Amino acid sequence: MSTQFAVIGLGRFGSSLASTLYEMGEEVLGIDSNEDIVESMINQTTQAVQVDSTDETSLKMIGITNMDVVVVAIGEDIQASILTTLILKDLGIKKIVVKAQNDYHGKVLEKIGADQVIYPERDMGVRVVQQLITPNILDYIELAPNYNIVEIAVIEDMVDKSLNEIEAFTKYGINVMAIKSEDHLNISPKADDKLTEKDILVLIGHINDIKKFEDYFHEKKK
Ligand code: ATP
Numbered sequence: 717m718s719t720q721f722a723v724i725g726l727g728r729f730g731s732s733l734a735s736t737l738y739e740m741g742e743e744v745l746g747i748d749s750n751e752d753i754v755e756s757m758i759n760q761t762t763q764a765v766q767v768d769s770t771d772e773t774s775l776k777m778i779g780i781t782n783m784d785v786v787v788v789a790i791g792e793d794i795q796a797s798i799l800t801t802l803i804l805k806d807l808g809i810k811k812i813v814v815k816a817q818n819d820y821h822g823k824v825l826e827k828i829g830a831d832q833v834i835y836p837e838r839d840m841g842v843r844v845v846q847q848l849i850t851p852n853i854l855d856y857i858e859l860a861p862n863y864n865i866v867e868i869a870v871i872e873d874m875v876d877k878s879l880n881e882i883e884a885f886t887k888y889g890i891n892v893m894a895i896k897s898e899d900h901l902n903i904s905p906k907a908d909d910k911l912t913e914k915d916i917l918v919l920i921g922h923i924n925d926i927k928k929f930e931d932y933f934h935e936k937k938k
Contacts, residue, residue, distance in 0.1 A: 718743055722783040723761075724769045724800060726753050729815060729836050730789030735760035745783065769800040772807070781807050788814040788830075794821050798828065805829045846923075850930045854916065862923050865893065868930065870915040880907040888929040890921035 719742065723734040726748040737744045738761050746761035748754050749768045757764040767774045769790070780786065786809050790797040794817055804812050805828060814830040816822035822833045846856060846864075856866040874882050884890045895902040895909065896916040902909060911917075919926060 719784045720782055721745070722747060722780060722786045724748075724786065724788045725790035725797075725815075726750075726757050726764070727789060727791055729791070730787070731757055731760070733787060733789060738762065745778070745780075747778070770796050770803070772803045775803060776807070780804070780809070783809060785809075785811040785813065788812065791815065791817055797821070798824055801825055801830050802828055850927055852930050853926075859920070863921070864923055864926060865918065865920050866926055867896070868917050868919060870911050870913065870917060872913075874911045875913050876910055878908045878910050879905060882911070884917075884919065884929060888921070888925045888932075890919050890925050890929055892917055893920050894918040 722745040724747045734746045746757045746764035754764045754766040813832040854867040
């Protein structure tokens with residue numbers, strides 16, 4: 717059986733999450749206390765219902781206990797967010813993901829048993845800054861604080877050069893994990909593997925080293 721998702725709180729974040737899950741073919745129950753919001757989400761969810769999630773009986777009545785994953789995306793009303801999380805925990809929901817407004821809110825949510833606490837605004841801010849300071853980077857994953865896996869497009873100056881020649885490791889201490897070509901993924905490439913146009917390098921390293929490496933090629937590109 718497919719995973720059953722519920723999203724409580726259909727504000728900007730919750731509605732985007734719910735509609736994206738729905739577009740991806742997942743079963744999504746959307747829940748909000750505001751009737752107009754529920755109305756507007758009917759065609760973007762499997763089902764949308766008007767319920768105050770701080771009311772345990774109502775949550776049970778709409779079948780919340782059948783859900784595998786429940787996302788609590790209530791923002792401003794921190795009390796309602798905490799109380800909802802407590803109720804979901806009591807009801808034995810397997811995975812509870814909660815959006816936190818700030819660090820204190822997040823800490824409380826962790827203490828009461830939220831399986832995952834997310835900070836979408838803060839994380840998006842960090843992501844946008846990363847993209848602003850390293851514009852050649854196509855995508856990245858934060859592996860640990862200050863250590864990222866990044867995808868960077870090969871520029872003209874790198875074409876026909878080997879990994880050794882671009883000195884990612886020797887000069888910048890960055891490891892090249894893979895080279896993505898249009899039709900091939902070269903995992904753990906060798907030092908003498910050459911780069912071609914349109915290749916994408918998948919690198920792992922400290923963000924400062926990646927930035928220095930990226931700056932160097934940005935200069936070359938000009
Ligand atoms: P966003 O930034 O995602 O738009 P937000 O952080 O500003 O959201 P709110 O707008 O305060 O958060 O809340 C998101 C949604 O949660 C709103 O649509 C609101 O109606 C709904 N909501 C608030 N309290 C409850 C509750 N007790 N039960 C169900 N829904 C609730």
